Amino acid sequence: xxxxxxxxxxxxxxxxxxxxxxxxxxxxxxxxxxxxxxxxxxxxxxxxxxxxxxxxxxxxxxxxxxxxxxxxxxxxxxxxxxxxxxxxxxxxxxxxxxxxxxxxxxxxxxxxxxxxxxxxxxxxxxxxxxxxxxxxxxxxxxxxxxxxxxxxxxxxxxxxxxxxxxxxxxxxxxxxxxxxxxxxxxxxxxxxxxxxxxxxxxxxxxxxxxxxxxxxxxxxxxxx
Numbered sequence: 001x002x003x004x005x006x007x008x009x010x011x012x013x014x015x016x017x018x019x020x021x022x023x024x025x026x027x028x029x030x031x032x033x034x035x036x037x038x039x040x041x042x043x044x045x046x047x048x049x050x051x052x053x054x055x056x057x058x059x060x061x062x063x064x065x066x067x068x069x070x071x072x073x074x075x076x077x078x079x080x081x082x083x084x085x086x087x088x089x090x091x092x093x094x095x096x097x098x099x100x101x102x103x104x105x106x107x108x109x110x111x112x113x114x115x116x117x118x119x120x121x122x123x124x125x126x127x128x129x130x131x132x133x134x135x136x137x138x139x140x141x142x143x144x145x146x147x148x149x150x151x152x153x154x155x156x157x158x159x160x161x162x163x164x165x166x167x168x169x170x171x172x173x174x175x176x177x178x179x180x181x182x183x184x185x186x187x188x189x190x191x192x193x194x195x196x197x198x199x200x201x202x203x204x205x206x207x208x209x210x211x212x213x214x215x216x217x218x219x220x221x222x223x224x
Contacts, residue, residue, distance in 0.1 A: 025169035066174035100144035105223030116188035125164040
């Protein structure tokens, strides 16, 4: 029986095989504008050279003028948003950080396998497996937000979480066929990495690249 991860990847590949055109990832989603930033929990990979190496392989293999490659310092796995920085009180941020620190400290570090790469209408991403420890980590972060704001005010849906690590974003409305051909020609590669922390970051996307400052790094396993 296929795992949820395998089912999702199969569905994404089938959809991409039918897709005629990529779309620009950098369109201004509701609420976003130049100069605005967003508080969100991510897993980042600053101390994971194996992830940078894998991303570098796919950036080179999928070199297209319509793709914006993600630099090593921008590699991330999106977990759970809180809200726009100008709408969240500093005291709430501090309280959420402390609640999350306690909750994720009770979780053990875990390994992930990243890759191979596939694509959707806006990005090229590395597959991620297994999902289960990430779902547990995300649930802990959501519970921490609920500790401060109440369960009804936790942003984003609890379900529908699909872990991935993007290595390039589509920067234009462009045909999919050149990317499909490069993906088919790239030798599949994977890397194993260890997740030891989750970070609360202040995220900005003004320059068609994700940049952030770290608000707090929350290590796993310190309370065990």
